[in-house]
Amino acid sequence: MRVIIIEDEKKTAKELEGMLLNIDSDINVAATLTSVSSAVKWLKENASPELIFSDIQLGDGLSFEIFQEVQTKAPVIFCTAFDQYAIRAFEANSIDYLLKPIEEDILQRSVEKYMNLKDHLSNVGSQYSVNLNKVIVQMDTTYKQTLLVHYREKIIPIKVIDIAFVYAANGLVHVNTRDDKSYSVQYTIEQLEQLLNPHQFYRANRAFIINRDTIQNVEHYFNRKLYVKTKYEPPEKIIVSKIKARLFLNWMEQ
Structure with a gap:
């Protein structure tokens, strides 16, 4: 052959x-x-x-x-x-x-x-x-495959596939990786939403973008909202609004 x-x-x-x-x-x-x-x-x-x-x-x-x-x-x-x-x-x-x-x-x-x-x-x-x-x-190449993060005066390349979730709070945006490390980035969460492949990452709410591979399960929450549990502990609960609940579940099924 x-x-x-x-x-x-x-x-x-x-x-x-x-x-x-x-x-x-x-x-x-x-x-x-x-x-x-x-x-x-x-x-x-x-x-x-x-x-x-x-x-x-x-x-x-x-x-x-x-x-x-x-x-x-x-x-x-x-x-x-x-x-x-x-x-x-x-x-x-x-x-x-x-x-x-x-x-x-x-x-x-x-x-x-x-x-x-x-x-x-x-x-x-x-x-x-x-x-x-x-x-x-x-496989549109416009989506980021690597992010450069600043950590202790060093610039470190982080593979996008290793990102567990993105978290925004108090004007800062952090990328949390699967090895349970957190890095601050220069992007806004809105910019990252555009740069990350939407087949793999979902903007759950104002504070979180989550990687589908890190979702452990989803529970019904108050007022028809959804509570997303991930394999990695986030700083706060990841809640999907009732307006986005059906869209989120459809995305999970893709």
Whole structure:
């Protein structure tokens, strides 16, 4: 089986190649490509591989741009650090996606899945492109993926996926992370509401923006309000007004 790997982290690419060869020594990794531009060039100049393993975020853009530029019939297995919500729209016609760090037994199941499905892949057709475009919309790069915070005269990068909730009080805005640390930021809560992906973060009220992954449960509260319990202790109760209650529950179901 002839495959290519699109991955800008050399160590990760090498580990992936090693696992593939452990799974099946007949797998031929024809190329390891590190950028959108190099992948586009290779696919234009070479015969299509049988299968593509690709990271989503590369140094010069998103890997989806490759498949917009080059029409290839090769199915793609995405290897990504992004959570599952980001590629749900693509699930119907992608072969699979693997969340980093990749484990060999999961990789093996993914390869086996491809082998079982490969006779049917020619029927994917235009729907493949339709779903791919949906993913590109969901992965809109205008949303922040890293915030710079000031802490004890240092500037620290905080990954957005590690934010448990944002809390505003007394004119200050704090970002609380999953390791139970709190950092002040220069943004207003209104600015952060625009910068954070609304599929993952919700403005619960004037004081809080919450990450859906940190919600433990929701309880009915006074006057048809909702009380949101999170896995991490907030400075005060997170209450969703009765006006926003239905919208909030709909968001949770997305």
